[in-house]
Amino acid sequence: MTCFTALATPLRVIVLAGLCGACLSPLAADEVTLKDGTRLEGRSTPLFGLGTGPRGGKNRGPTTVYNVTMVDTGLAxxxxxxTQVAHLVPDQLGGQNQVFKLPQHGRSGAVAIQQIGRFLKVTPFDEWGRRQITINAGGKERVVIQAITEISxxxxxxxxxNHRWDSGMATSSLPRKTLAALLxxxxxxxxPDHRMAIVRFYLQAQMYRDAxxxxxxxxxxxxxxADDVKDVRLQLTQMQAKQLLDELNLRRAAGQHQLVYQSSLxxxxxxxxxxxxxDVTEMTADYENKKQQRELFVTKLHELPATLSNKDHAxxxxxxxxxLIAAFNISxxxxxxxxxxxxxxxxxxxxxxxxLAISGMVVGSSHADTDLDRALRLWKARELVREYLAVLPAEAYRRQEIVVALxxxxGIDAASIARILPLLPSAVKTPGAVVGAPFEVALPAEEEEPAVNYTVILPPEYHAGQNYPMIVALHEQGKTTQQEAEWWAGTDERAGQAQRHGYIVIAPEYAAPGAFAHTYSSDSHHGVIESIYDACRRFQVDSDRVFLSGHGMGGDAAFDIGLSHPDMFAGVIPICGVIRNNCQFYWSNAEHLPLYVIGGELDREVPKENSGVLMRMMMQGYDLIYVEYIGRGREGFYEEIHKLFTWMALQTRPRTLRDYEMKTMRETDGRFYWFEAQGLPDTIGVTDWSNRRRRGKRAMPLKVHISPGNTISISSGAERNTVWLSPDVVDFDSRLRVNMKNxxxxxxxxxxxxxxxxEDYRRRGxxxxxxxxxLDF
Known part of the structure; x- marks a missing residue:
């Protein structure tokens, strides 16, 4: 049966009315807009805490204070x-959802599923919308018959x-053939009314081919x-065209210009x-204009030198x-x-x-120069910088010679170099690099540091000149780096969302072979941080848009590494991760770090274990989204992928913080934004979390502040401290004062x-x- 009623009206009215709010199943939802622009739609509820009962717990004070806003979508x-909510528009009647009921008889479960480990075996849904799942629940292996009772x-x-267990899954996760059979x-x-209801369902689900x-x-x-069908088909054509145009705009922003141009034709x-x-015509015309500009650029470079009176210049x-022609592209x-x-x-x-052509290519149009001698010197400086960055360790002496030459x-000063570096193509060669398919990068061990290995997937039409956001993906126990990278970027046969959106994906090997838990060791940090540094040196990475994520054990590591190095990331996305050990001390390091935490309501003790730290972050108003999938356990939660990319598009690493406090417990965790501390006191830190007697040690706070008078105040107990300076941090034309320890x-x-x-650029990229x-103190 279905949840709609048959209407004695033309079929086109039935379908189109369903798209604009006529009488089906009301879809009343609040619209919650966060300060960063993220939009959430569902039933919103103010809560005291993270509980899901009435108002999320008890209010202990004399005044009612709601610390949390919960938005329930039905699935999560x-x-x-x-305090992160910018706007809340209640009870917006967004239309009428076409919902189908599937009667399922024979429900007899008396035992409730309260915790879920990994799925041990999952069968496909059969023709009646049922499947069997073998799970580890509460330490026992159980076979649960799960049935679809409602399709929206x-x-x-x-x-x-056969067990009490209510949950949900995204409709898009169901194979299309199975969905069609169930409908x-x-x-x-x-x-015909029923058949048109199926069309309406497909349109609402944006499954336009099926419609x-x-x-x-x-x-x-x-x-x-036939006439009614024709009218609906016309509306469907507009929806498909709008969807295709939106896709072309997305790919255009991702730097996939050849695909967009050919598709526009x-x-x-x-x-x-x-x-x-x-809009499509204008898009095509813009690409045609750019082709003409390229032809003009090439012609000028070939013809103008012959007109110069200075032979050396020519x-x-x-x-x-x-x-110059090789460096020219749309980006x-x-x-x-x-x-x-x-x-x-x-x-x-x-x-x-x-x-103007030469200097513009080197330092950008806003700093281009009409003096040809200076333009040639800028190009010379560009090549010297590339040579500096490509010097092999065995020839390190060459770097000093290059600095002298610069x-x-x-007329080449620090400001010139600062303009050259962001526009510089990579000086590091990557044999075996391909676009759209995984390949490996391996760095040999150096001195006492272990080797570094990571998997890379570059987006389509990857090219120099376009800075790409990057996802750093940490694998789950029992999975490989390639599997984790492909969760984001897809496979050769089926491209994933990172390919569509133009993201580089790297998956570092951060754990020992066969590891089943994150160790919180310096080696695991080294594997991730050095992979990021190397990828930034090797590829065209937008360092202001690097995102750290991980599943399971990798989610634990994402919490750990993200809170230990918040200055490196535009956001952190732990999926089924647990907040433990150092993270219990580092939670306040997330004050300026956006977090998107995903988990299952029934994932062992994880929700309870994480709730304390997450609630502290909520009460402090940190930039945090915590997603809890209803009735779900430890899974990959690929249903969240589109929302993740929408969220990531809104995030950028803060360029300069003038006042912040961080905590550290490890020598490897001492650099935050423009301040670095090394040499921790003996009373600080824990190196072995398995030894409970060592847990009495504490984290060391690091506090820095820049006053309007160009004065830096530092509070640090470390032996060695470094202040990294740029015009974004202090005024180089004014006297600078640095106060530390009174x-x-x-x-x-x-x-x-x-x-x-x-040197800093060579190190971090x-x-x-x-x-x-x-400045070192």
Whole structure:
């Protein structure tokens, strides 16, 4: 049976009314918008704490204070700090959801499932919407018969038949053939209203191909409704066209221009609205214009040098023509805006046009120079910097020689290098690198540090000039780095969401072979941090948009490493992770670190174990989303993937913090943003969490503050302290004072240092956070 009523109205009205709010199953939902722009839709409830009962627990004070807002979607509950809610619009009637009921007889379960470990075996759903799941529940192996009792466009309602266990799963997770078969069972094939309800369901679920197939079948089975079907098909065509246009815009932002251009040329036009076709035409025209600009750029580079009166200049530019053309692509075109401004009409002499082209490619259009001598020196500096970064360890002496050469270049200062570095293509070669498929990067062990290995998947049309966000994925116990990377990026046969959105994915090997638990060791941190540094040096990574994630044991590590190095990430996504050991002390390090925590309501003791720290974060108003899937245990939760990418698109690492406090317990956890501490006191830290007697040790707080008067105040108990400086941190044109331990440690004008700048960049590969000098105390 279905939850709709048959109406004596034209079929097109039945379908289209269902899309705009007529009489089906009301979909009343609150719309909650967070401060970062994230939108949550569902039934919202204010809570005292993370409990799901009435108001989430007890209020201990005389005044009612709701610390948490919960949004229940039916499939999962989303908990956020009340202070992170920017807008809450209650009871928005967003339309009418087409919901189908599947009667399931023979429910006899008396034993409730209260905890779930890993699924040991799962059968596919049969023709009646039932499957068997073998689970580890409460330490016992149980076979549960699970049945689909309700089908909505967003999720399926699942009930246990021989055990009491209610849960859900995303409708998109069900194979299309299985879904179609169940919809057939839930409806009457000879009833046109029922058949149109299936179309409405597919439209609401954005399963447009399935809706189109069903319309073809309806037209064949009920020819008398051909006109109504035609009207619905027209609306479906608009939806498909809008979906395709949105996809092209997404791929365009991801730097996949060849795909977008070719697709725009083939965009379907029949029965598509003028507004959509206009947007597509403008998109195609923009690409055609860029092709013409490239032709103009190439022509100018080949023709203008012959018109120069200075032969040395002409020879130098001729040598640069091919490298400049090779560096030209759609992602680097904005660097040549000043050049193109004058290139068409020839409003500038040849030498000045060439200077704008060369210098613009090196330092960007806003800093382009019309002096050809200076432009050539900028290119020389660019090549020297690339050479510096490519020097092998055995030839380390060459770095000092390159620094001397840079110092001798007239007009090349720290500001010039700071503009060159973010636009620099990688100087590190990667043999065997491919696009869209996994490959391995292996770094040999150095001195006392272990070897570093990680899997990489680059997005389609990966190229220099486009900075890509990066996901650092930590695998679950029993899984491989490739499997974890493919959870995000997909496989050769089926591209994943990271490929669509243009993300680099790396999966470091952070645990020993066969490990079943995260060790919280310096070696595990080394494997992840060095993988990130190497990937940033090797690939075009946007360091302001690096995200750390992990499943199971990898989720534990994501909590640990994310809270230990919050300055490295735009956000952290632990999936089925547990907050333990160092994390219990480091939770306040997340004050400026967005967290998206995902787990199952019945995942062992994890919700209870995490609730204390998560609640402290909620009460402090941290940027935190905690997602708890109803009736679910320890799973991958791929249903959340689209929401994750929507959330990640809104996150960027803070560039400069002027006042912060961090905690550390390990020598490897001493660098935060622009301050670094080394040499912890003996009273700090725990190296062996299995030894309970050592848990009496504590974390060391590090406090830094920059006052408006260009004064830095430091509170640190470490033996050695370093302040990393850039114009984003302090004013280099004013006297800087550094106070530490009630003493003035520095009182002078900071001096930029090219070698310090290059060494830090060589070490971390961070092209968005360039430090100009360092002060050591």
């Amino acid at each position: 509950r989303y908990f956020v700090p009340r 466009p967003d999720y399926l309602k699942l009930e246990g038949m 057939d069972k839930a409806t009457k094939p000879d009833d 189109k197939q069903e319309l073809v079948a309806i037209e064949k089975d009920f020819p008398e409704f 083939k965009f379907p036009s029949e029965d598509v609205s003028r507004s959509i076709l206009r 020879d130098a530019v001729n040598e640069l023509a091919e490298p 680097t075109m904005d660097r040549l805006e000043s050049f193109f401004l004058y290139a068409k009409d020839g409003g500038l002499p040849a030498d000045e046009q060439l200077a 110092d001798e270049l007239e 003493r003035m440690r520095f009182n002078d004008f900071p001096e930029p240092d090219i070698e310090t700048m290059l 961070d092209r968005q956070q360039i430090f100009w000098t360092r």
